Structures are given as structure tokens and as C-alpha cells.
Amino acid sequence: MSTAYAAPLSFSLTEADALAQKAARGAGLGWGMAEEAGFAVRWLCGYGADGLGALLACLAAQRSMPHLAPGQVIGQGQGLLCPLHTGSVLLDSAEISDGPLAGPLQVAPLCQPLLMLPFLAQAASVLGQQLVVAYKAGTVALPGPAPLPVAPSALCGALRLGLGAPLGPEWRGPTARVPQGRAACDAATLAALELLALKTTVPATEASRRSGAGAGTNDND
Amino acid sequence: MTQPHSQPATPRSYYRSPAQVMRLARMGSAHPMRLSFLRILLRRMRQENWRFERHLWQVDARGVGRAVYCAHGPKRSYSLVAFAHDLPDHMRSDRVIATAWDATFALFDGVPSRQDLDRLQQNVPLQxxxxxxxxxxxxxxxxxxxxxxxxxxxxxxAGRQPDATELQEVGYLMRTTAVYGAGKFGAADRADIAQRPEMAAPFQAEMLTVWLIRWFTVDIVNHLATQQGGAQAVALAPELCRQLGVGNSTGLGMAPFLVRHPVLLNNWIFAREEALARVRALPMATPQQLAGLRAALADAEENASSWRSSHPVQVEKLASLRADLACIRCLSADEQASFRINGALPLGQLRQIVAQHYAWALRTDFSDPAQMARFWYVSEEKLEPRLGDRHAEPGADQEQPLAIAHLVQALWADLQAQPETLPLARFLLAHPQHRLVVRRVLRAPSHPFAEVQDNLIADTMLPIDLMRCKLAFFGASHFDPRSDKWVRISLFRGMPYPTDLAQGAPA
Structure with a gap:
């Protein structure tokens, strides 16, 4: 991605997804979790939220891993709960009949809680029922039409999750509606994510330059 | 395309198994066919009576300027915006790392205004x-x-037609060195256009781009000939035009695509195998159908006889491909729909899926250094996929996850000590490193053709086999392998031009 353009930079969702995956991997996440980061960022950008900014802040912070206890998710280790690992395990568990989403769930404070919402929205689609996130000053029910009806900062602190109303058919199942749109972020965020993404690459050596992509011959033919 | 046979059931014996089909050597022998994406494009445009026009031609005596070609369908128009440049020979490189080209293009959604063209002129030549x-x-x-x-x-x-043998030898006036779509560099996302019938099949925007580029390549030689020869100059004869396609020069960058898009790969191969099985199951063929088959075979033989390579391994390969021919005398995917991991699955069932669908992967002996010889990585310098020598080069710690067989074995080892009934979600919470390969394994039962059933890091692996499979699905003909990692192909050779299609020429 070129950094030659002035803010705000506009990207396709595919680009945002790809950059998020590379940056997450560059920051040390496993490849599969990096794919989840791409999914979450694409979803948030489609909803008009700053998914790339949230991911960068998340990757820069020390985060604790989720531990599932009856009725609650708590952190293991230093820092706030990782929203990607927490979101992933909750979505993975959606179809477990006595799993964490079967009843009310208390979730310890998250680092960049915005990043957990895409997983909850998808879990709700699987369950066919809204998931209601209760935070300090209100509630948000997922999934719903864009834009997201909650400011990212409002989600700080402990959250409570519970099941809500049944979903209409357009929000159910693996092909449930996901808003399309464009992704945006500022130049500094882009540069920082690209720097992380670069950590997934390998510097050239003389040998690798020689073997290259396989073309050794002149192209003026 | 996960429901196998919605048509009247074809007996199972007419189907080929993934173990037979999904081998690199076989994929590397793929040929273009009726389901190839460029043929799908041409069939649709002919059936729907698309109209084509050269909307704008502002090119100077040196061949520098811009042009617009429009394709008008029943509902929408698409326009190729072309920028012609005067490129010094020393800057001409087919590598993706080049910074200047003889011509640059964008496919515009609709008909561009002057402002659109000016905006594109600022950006498209920079690629x-x-x-x-x-x-x-x-x-x-x-x-x-x-x-x-x-x-x-x-x-x-000079007022004469060029030598037909020369034309035949090369097969194209220009070759593309990249055609980017699907959201790259800020372009529209695939999801934005996937609902349009004319864009539903894979790579239709890319194929349309290349087809219109073919038109441009003929116009630019005619234009330059007129500039040089004045009244004496003649236009390239239609029968010679027809022999020309658009070249494409493809390196290692394309090879990982099929591994990264297992659902798409499954659907392409599935559609081809389904078509093949239905044909094989026919009790009899009419004389017309037989004549059609013989004509297609003759075309394929003629096509194969024109492929050229000076690379020793590929020379042998081309000979055996020709021998193959002598002996015989639903395609898109919503990848997001199969992205989610169902973590309720008990590990006992996951183990069964691995045992049943990845026996080929579990058989590989990775303690043999030859089976671990390579690693796929992305180069920092070019941001392009590369293949390294694990035992001699640094960088294996940044290996890309394309060695599926190796990843499956690592998963298999960690699954052994786990209780049968433990839900997958719990296992992944403790072993997040297996998340990528678990996602693939879960798709296997409904997508039998999703995996290339070979070790992609073995010392004997030839990346060109992956490239060739993908290019055959595009509809590429005229494969000229330059090495085991680099191939020149031709698209649309022998096929109609937009102007022919309007006059009812067969696609």
C-alpha cells in the first residue's frame, strides 16, 4: 500500500483484511488467529468503525489470554483480555449446548473491546438469537444494521453477555448479511501496521536474488 | 457447491477420486476447457449481444496517450482505460518489481468521465x-x-502484412505482467460485484480486461504503422489478428493462490469433474457430438504442438503432454461461509476427519531432509512469494503456512493425547497454533478437492504445476515454460475480438 496519499486513507475491505492478517502475524499471533484478526477488522470497517486503529492498539498492548470458568471469562497473565482470542473462543463455542454463551456470561475488561464484537455478531447468527452486550452505560444488541450504535470507549470495563430476541432470517446462518463499505485509517496507523506486516517477510540474500521468482532471461524478446 | 450431485445421479464409478485428481503432476498437465473462465465470459457476451466500441483514442505519433474501450451489456457497461507509454528498452522487465511498462490499464465500472480519466492518468501508470x-x-x-x-x-x-510464421511463433504483440483485481490497490471488493450475473463466475473482470487489452494491442500497432508509413501503411489483416492473443508472464507469485483458497480450488475442480463424469456416463453420443469432440481434440493437439521451452525439464514435460493427447484421440465460492470453526465438534470426530481425508499427508516422512527441503516465504525486498532452501538459506522462521501436510502432522501429534469427547473449542484455546490447519481440515468432508495432495516443500516439488492448473482454469493456451518457476502463456489466441462477436463469430 502506498503511503503517498493524505489522510484519511481509503481502502477496500480486502486490503484492510489482508493488512490486518499480516500485521497480526508480524506481531506474533499464530496464522489462524491472524486470519481472525483479518475477519474482525473487515467486519468493523464494513460497519464504519476504525477496525485498523483498534487492531494496532490491541497488538501494541500486553494482553492476557482468556480462561473459561462457569459463567465468566477471566484473564490469565498480565494485561487486559485479548479480544481476538476471547472472541474466537466464544464464537468457536457457540454450538456447545452447555457452552459459555448458553447463559449469562461475565467478561473481564478487554483490551480494545471493539474487536470482540464481530465474533459475537457471528455467534448470534449461528445461534439465531441476538447477543446483548451490557456495559457500564447501556447495552448493544448484535448483529444489527450499520453503523455500530456504540462508541468504542463506552465498552471499557467488565461486560455482561446474554441472549436477546430471535433474529430475522437475513441475519441467520453462515451467509448472514455483513455490511459492505470501505475501510479508512490515518497515515500513522497505516505506517505502523505496515511495519508490523513487514516482520512476516524475509530479507533478500545474494542466493535468493539469484534464484528469484525464476526468471533469469532478458525480457526484450 | 458442497452438495455433490443435484442433477440426476451419475453413477459413482464415473467419478475420479481426489486422490487421483489432486496430485501436482496431474494438475501441472491441465488444459483449457469449456469451463475455463475466459470461455465463460465470451459465451455470455455473445448470448447477451454485448456491444463494444472504441470510445476514445488520443495517442500521439510516438504512441503515447490514452484510449477507452467500452463493453455495453444488458444492464451495465465496463470500460478498459488504456495508457500507452514510450518505454526505453532497458526498463522493460516482466518481473513484478518493474516500475515502468509499455502500456498500463484499468477496468472502469461504467463509462469514465474526463475527470475519471484524469484521475486514472495520475495513478494507473504508477501501478x-x-x-x-x-x-x-x-x-x-x-x-x-x-x-x-x-x-x-x-x-x-511498408505496406505489407507481417510474416505469418513470426506471428505464430510468438503469438502475441504484448504480454501482461500482472492483472490485479478483487480489492487490490484500492479497487472495488469482490463482494461489491459478485452479485452481478456477468461477474459471478471467477475472474470475469480480469478476463474482460485482458480481452479488451487484446483489441488495444492491434490498434496500437496499426496506429504506429500509420505514423511511420503514412499513406503507404496497411492495417493488420483480420486472419492474422485472430492468431494473436495476449501474452502473460507469470512467476512464483501465482503458485500459492490455490493453496490459500481451498474452497475455490475445490469448486473449480468439482465442477470440472462433475462435467467429466456426466459425459463419461452418457450411453451414446450423436455424430455431431463426436465431430465436436474430434474438433476439440484437433485444436488441443495443434495448440500443444506450438508450445516452446528451452528449459530441459519442461521440454520433456511438453513432449509427454503431447503424448497424452495422442493417446486419447459452479465455480465461484463464498469463502466466508466456511470460515467459522465449529468448536462443538468432539476431538474424536476431528481425528476421524484427519484420518479419512489427510491419509496422504500423514504418510509423508518429514524426518527425511528431502521432504523438508524448501520453505515458502515472502521477500522483504519485493513483497512477493518466494521458495527458499531450508537447509541452506535463512528465513525459515518466517515460513508461510503452505506446507499443509506438515501442519496436519503437527496437529495429528497434538491430538493424540486428548480425550475423544473434548470439544474442539477447548483444544484450540490451549493450542492456538493449530487454528489455521483446523479450519482447513473442517472443510475437507464437504470440499473433497480442496487440497493439493502432495508435499509442497519437497525438493521434487515444481511450482509450475500449481501455476499451470490455475492458468488452465483461466483458459490459457500456449504454455511456454521458461523454467520450473516461470511461464509465458497466451490468452484468447484464435478467439474472436469484441468486434467479431458482434458479427456472430463463434466463441
Whole structure:
């Protein structure tokens, strides 16, 4: 991605997804979790939220891993709960009949809680029922039409999750509606994510330059 | 495309198994066919009576300027915006790392205004270093085949047709070195256009781009010949035009695509195998159908006889491909729909899936250094996929996850000590490193053709086999392998031009 353009930079969702995956991997996440980061960022950008900014802040912070206890998710280790690992395990568990989403769930404070919402929205689609996130000053029910009806900062602190109303058919199942749109972020965020993404690459050596992509011959033919 | 046979059931014995089909050596022998994406495009445009026009031609005596070609369908129009450049020979490189080209292109959604053209002029010639937007569907560039281009312009300027043998030998006036679509460099996302019937099949925007580029390549030689020869110049004869396709020069960058898009790969192969099985199951064929088959075979033989390579391994390969021919005398995917991991699955069932669908992977002996010889990585310098030598080069710690067999074995080892009934979600919470391969394994039962059933890091692995499979699905003909990692192909050779299609020529 070129950094030659002035803010705000506009990207396709595919680009945002790809950059998020590379940056997450560059920051040390496993490849599969990096794919989840791409999914979450694409979803948030489609909803008009700053998914790339949230991911960068998340990757820069020390985060604790989720531990599932009856009725609650708590952190293991230093820092706030990782929203990607927490979101992933909750979505993975959606179809477990006595799993964490079967009843009310208390979730310890998250680092960049915005990043957990895409997983909850998808879990709700699987369950066919809204998931209601209760935070300090209100509630948000997922999934719903864009834009997201909650400011990212409002989600700080402990959250409570519970099941809500049944979903209409357009929000159910693996092909449930996901808003399309464009992704945006500022130049500094882009540069920082690209720097992380670069950590997934390998510097050239003389040998690798020689073997290259396989073309050794002149192209003026 | 996960429901196997919705048509009247074809007996199972007519189907080929994934173990037979999904081998690199076989994929590397793929041929273009009726389901190839460029043929799908041409069939649709003919059936729907698309109209085509050269909307704008502002090119100067040196061949520098811009042009617009429009394709008008029943509902929408698409326009190829072409920028012609004057490129010094020393800057001509087919590598993706090049920074200047003989011509650069974008496919515009609709008909561009003057403002659109000015915006594109600021960006398209820069390719990767520029930005396009949601109104653009593709970004691409092409270089001249210097030898043929010069010969053709010279002949036409002197008032005669170029040598048909020369034309036959090269097969194209220009070759593209990249055609980017699907959201790259700011272009419209695939999801934005996937609902349109004319864009539903894979790579239709890319194929349309290349087809319109073919038109441009003929116009630019005619233009330059007129500039050089004045009243004496003649236009390239239609029968010679027809022999020309658009070249494409493809390196290692394309190889990982099929591994990264297992659902798409499954659907392509599935559609081909389904078609093949239905044909094989027919009790009899009419004389017309037999004549059609013989004509297609003759075309394939003629096509194969024209492939050229000076690379020893590939020379042998081409000979055996020709021998193959002598002996015989639903395609898109919503990848997001199969992205989610169902973590309720008990590990006992996951183990069964691995045992049943990945026996080929579990058989590989990775303690043998030859089976671990390579690693796929992305180069920092070019941001392109590369293949390294694990035992001699640094960088294996940044290996890309393309060695599926190896990843499956690592998963298999960690699954052994786990209780049968433990839900997958719990296992992944403790072993997040297996998340990528678990996602693939879960798709296997409904997508039997999703995996290339070979070790992609073995010392014997030839990346060109992956490239060839994908290119055959595109509809590429005329494979000229330059090495085991680099191939030149031709698209649309022998096929109609937009102007022919309007006159009812067969696609």
C-alpha cells in the first residue's frame, strides 16, 4: 500500500483484511488467529468503525489470554483480555449446548473491546438469537444494521453477555448479511501496521536474488 | 457447491477420486476447457449481444496517450482505460518489481468521465505505487514482445502484412505482467460485484480486461504503422489478428493462490469433474457430438504442438503432454461461509476427519531432509512469494503456512493425547497454533478437492504445476515454460475480438 496519499486513507475491505492478517502475524499471533484478526477488522470497517486503529492498539498492548470458568471469562497473565482470542473462543463455542454463551456470561475488561464484537455478531447468527452486550452505560444488541450504535470507549470495563430476541432470517446462518463499505485509517496507523506486516517477510540474500521468482532471461524478446 | 450431485445421479464409478485428481503432476498437465473462465465470459457476451466500441483514442505519433474501450451489456457497461507509454528498452522487465511498462490499464465500472480519466492518468501508470478506487475493477500493465512488435509495425508501415510464421511463433504483440483485481490497490471488493450475473463466475473482470487489452494491442500497432508509413501503411489483416492473443508472464507469485483458497480450488475442480463424469456416463453420443469432440481434440493437439521451452525439464514435460493427447484421440465460492470453526465438534470426530481425508499427508516422512527441503516465504525486498532452501538459506522462521501436510502432522501429534469427547473449542484455546490447519481440515468432508495432495516443500516439488492448473482454469493456451518457476502463456489466441462477436463469430 502506498503511503503517498493524505489522510484519511481509503481502502477496500480486502486490503484492510489482508493488512490486518499480516500485521497480526508480524506481531506474533499464530496464522489462524491472524486470519481472525483479518475477519474482525473487515467486519468493523464494513460497519464504519476504525477496525485498523483498534487492531494496532490491541497488538501494541500486553494482553492476557482468556480462561473459561462457569459463567465468566477471566484473564490469565498480565494485561487486559485479548479480544481476538476471547472472541474466537466464544464464537468457536457457540454450538456447545452447555457452552459459555448458553447463559449469562461475565467478561473481564478487554483490551480494545471493539474487536470482540464481530465474533459475537457471528455467534448470534449461528445461534439465531441476538447477543446483548451490557456495559457500564447501556447495552448493544448484535448483529444489527450499520453503523455500530456504540462508541468504542463506552465498552471499557467488565461486560455482561446474554441472549436477546430471535433474529430475522437475513441475519441467520453462515451467509448472514455483513455490511459492505470501505475501510479508512490515518497515515500513522497505516505506517505502523505496515511495519508490523513487514516482520512476516524475509530479507533478500545474494542466493535468493539469484534464484528469484525464476526468471533469469532478458525480457526484450 | 458442497452438495455433490443435484442433477440426476451419475453413477459413482464415473467419478475420479481426489486422490487421483489432486496430485501436482496431474494438475501441472491441465488444459483449457469449456469451463475455463475466459470461455465463460465470451459465451455470455455473445448470448447477451454485448456491444463494444472504441470510445476514445488520443495517442500521439510516438504512441503515447490514452484510449477507452467500452463493453455495453444488458444492464451495465465496463470500460478498459488504456495508457500507452514510450518505454526505453532497458526498463522493460516482466518481473513484478518493474516500475515502468509499455502500456498500463484499468477496468472502469461504467463509462469514465474526463475527470475519471484524469484521475486514472495520475495513478494507473504508477501501478502498485498509485491508488485506484471503488469505481475500478482491475489494474494491469503489459509489455511489448519487442521482436514481434517491431516486425509487425515495420511490415505494416511498408505496406505489407507481417510474416505469418513470426506471428505464430510468438503469438502475441504484448504480454501482461500482472492483472490485479478483487480489492487490490484500492479497487472495488469482490463482494461489491459478485452479485452481478456477468461477474459471478471467477475472474470475469480480469478476463474482460485482458480481452479488451487484446483489441488495444492491434490498434496500437496499426496506429504506429500509420505514423511511420503514412499513406503507404496497411492495417493488420483480420486472419492474422485472430492468431494473436495476449501474452502473460507469470512467476512464483501465482503458485500459492490455490493453496490459500481451498474452497475455490475445490469448486473449480468439482465442477470440472462433475462435467467429466456426466459425459463419461452418457450411453451414446450423436455424430455431431463426436465431430465436436474430434474438433476439440484437433485444436488441443495443434495448440500443444506450438508450445516452446528451452528449459530441459519442461521440454520433456511438453513432449509427454503431447503424448497424452495422442493417446486419447459452479465455480465461484463464498469463502466466508466456511470460515467459522465449529468448536462443538468432539476431538474424536476431528481425528476421524484427519484420518479419512489427510491419509496422504500423514504418510509423508518429514524426518527425511528431502521432504523438508524448501520453505515458502515472502521477500522483504519485493513483497512477493518466494521458495527458499531450508537447509541452506535463512528465513525459515518466517515460513508461510503452505506446507499443509506438515501442519496436519503437527496437529495429528497434538491430538493424540486428548480425550475423544473434548470439544474442539477447548483444544484450540490451549493450542492456538493449530487454528489455521483446523479450519482447513473442517472443510475437507464437504470440499473433497480442496487440497493439493502432495508435499509442497519437497525438493521434487515444481511450482509450475500449481501455476499451470490455475492458468488452465483461466483458459490459457500456449504454455511456454521458461523454467520450473516461470511461464509465458497466451490468452484468447484464435478467439474472436469484441468486434467479431458482434458479427456472430463463434466463441
Amino acid at each position: 502498485e505505487a498509485g491508488r485506484i478506487g471503488p469505481r475500478e475493477l482491475t489494474l494491469s500493465r503489459a509489455n511489448r514482445s519487442v521482436r514481434l512488435f517491431t516486425h509487425v509495425v515495420g511490415a505494416l508501415a
